[in-house]
Amino acid sequence: MNLIIFGGFLGSGKTSLILSLAHHIIDKSVIIDKPKLVIIENEIGETGIDDKILKSGGYSVKELFAGCICCTLSVDLTTTINDIYRNINPEWIIIECTGIAYPGMVMDSLKKYTQGIDMIKVVTVVDAERMEELTDITPVLVEKQVKDGDVVLINKIDLISEEELKKAEEHVAEINSNAKIYKVSANQDIVKGLWNEVTG
Numbered sequence: 336m337n338l339i340i341f342g343g344f345l346g347s348g349k350t351s352l353i354l355s356l357a358h359h360i361i362d363k364s365v366i367i368d369k370p371k372l373v374i375i376e377n378e379i380g381e382t383g384i385d386d387k388i389l390k391s392g393g394y395s396v397k398e399l400f401a402g403c404i405c406c407t408l409s410v411d412l413t414t415t416i417n418d419i420y421r422n423i424n425p426e427w428i429i430i431e432c433t434g435i436a437y438p439g440m441v442m443d444s445l446k447k448y449t450q451g452i453d454m455i456k457v458v459t460v461v462d463a464e465r466m467e468e469l470t471d472i473t474p475v476l477v478e479k480q481v482k483d484g485d486v487v488l489i490n491k492i493d494l495i496s497e498e499e500l501k502k503a504e505e506h507v508a509e510i511n512s513n514a515k516i517y518k519v520s521a522n523q524d525i526v527k528g529l530w531n532e533v534t535g
């Protein structure tokens with residue numbers, strides 16, 4: 336099983352981007368003898384994962400809504416992943432964290448306590464329009480989420496100026512110089528190469 340953990344603030348565009356990635360995985364996968372994808376949702380948000388898309392696309396969703404998987408629900412997440420491995424063993428699992436989670440903590444505990452994981456990655460979604468505001472309000476959380484990302488997606492670039500985008504990019508690169516950084520808009524087409532990179 337390959338795992339991708341999505342972190343980033345509530346409203347940053349995690350679910351929208353997960354839906355795009357889910358379509359990519361379903362379209363690209365050539366494996367026919369086992370389920371392709373399970374999505375684990377830890378947050379009730381503006382954008383839901385549409386049941387109809389789910390059924391036609393051949394993936395399923397598990398919901399863990401009673402707390403945050405990086406702390407109070409850490410054990411529940413581990414149990415859920417181990418159950419999924421035993422009963423479904425999909426090619427991919429995507430996890431959407433709550434907006435207040437540290438995705439690196441989720442990754443660390445999964446690496447320690449779960450079975451069946453071949454690859455695990457953190458994708459952090461940054462709301463380009465609100466990054467500066469959120470950094471003022473809660474600097475530690477924003478920095479840690481960006482720092483935890485193997486990949487950082489600067490989202491909602493349709494809503495900001497070139498200048499603001501440049502500032503956001505510099506800010507992200509300053510916090511995390513190791514991450515692959517991409518500028519995206521979940522409302523527009525995502526360049527094909529991006530999801531290949533994320534899943535590669």
Ligand SMILES: Nc1nc2c(ncn2[C@@H]2O[C@H](COP(=O)(O)OP(=O)(O)O)[C@@H](O)[C@H]2O)c(=O)[nH]1
Pocket residue numbers: 343344345346347348349350351352380381382383490491492493494519520521522523
């Ligand atoms: N303009 C614009 N809106 C976006 C973009 N990505 C997401 N949204 C909107 O932002 C809101 C929150 O997105 P959602 O995917 O639910 O964020 P989540 O809370 O991080 O899962 C929704 O109304 C989306 O339609 C984007 O790139 N551009």
Ligand SMILES: [Mg+2]
Pocket residue numbers: 349350351378379380381382431
């Ligand atoms: Mg969401």
